[in-house]
Amino acid sequence: MNSKLKTLSILYFVFAGLSLLMLLFLVLHYFAFSSMMNMDLPVQKGQPAPRQMLDQVMGPMKYMYLLMGFVGSLFTVSCLTTGFCFLSKKRHTLAIVGAGISCLSIPLGTALGVWALLVLLDENVKAEFK
Numbered sequence: 153m154n155s156k157l158k159t160l161s162i163l164y165f166v167f168a169g170l171s172l173l174m175l176l177f178l179v180l181h182y183f184a185f186s187s188m189m190n191m192d193l194p195v196q197k198g199q200p201a202p203r204q205m206l207d208q209v210m211g212p213m214k215y216m217y218l219l220m221g222f223v224g225s226l227f228t229v230s231c232l233t234t235g236f237c238f239l240s241k242k243r244h245t246l247a248i249v250g251a252g253i254s255c256l257s258i259p260l261g262t263a264l265g266v267w268a269l270l271v272l273l274d275e276n277v278k279a280e281f282k
Contacts (some may be wrong), residue, residue, distance in 0.1 A: 156271050157238045164235030171228040182217045244281040
């Protein structure tokens with residue numbers, strides 16, 4: 153059982169690293185999107201101004217980026233915490249909660265979370281946690 157816990161901790165750390173890369177991509181995407189939205193666009197007679205339409209789109213998009221960044225940060229912290237729980241063999245309940253949260257990330261997180269839950273619900277593993 154010790155090797156399974158060590159493997160799970162490594163996989164959770166790798167998964168947290170992938171989550172951090174996705175957060176970096178989100179930041180890069182925001183800057184690319186905002187620079188695209190700030191381009192000068194030609195105005196045609198009889199048509200609405202493109203700048204007004206883009207400003208209406210960019211306002212809600214900022215909130216979407218903030219929400220995705222916040223949820224991604226919480227997910228990354230959850231994966232790191234779960235990995236540390238497996239590594240230190242402490243906080244069994246927190247490891248179960250983290251495994252459940254990782255199940256929300258389809259498909260890799262689901263497979264990792266289900267395997268973690270199966271390992272965590274084993275009586276021998278419960279005895280190893282302090």
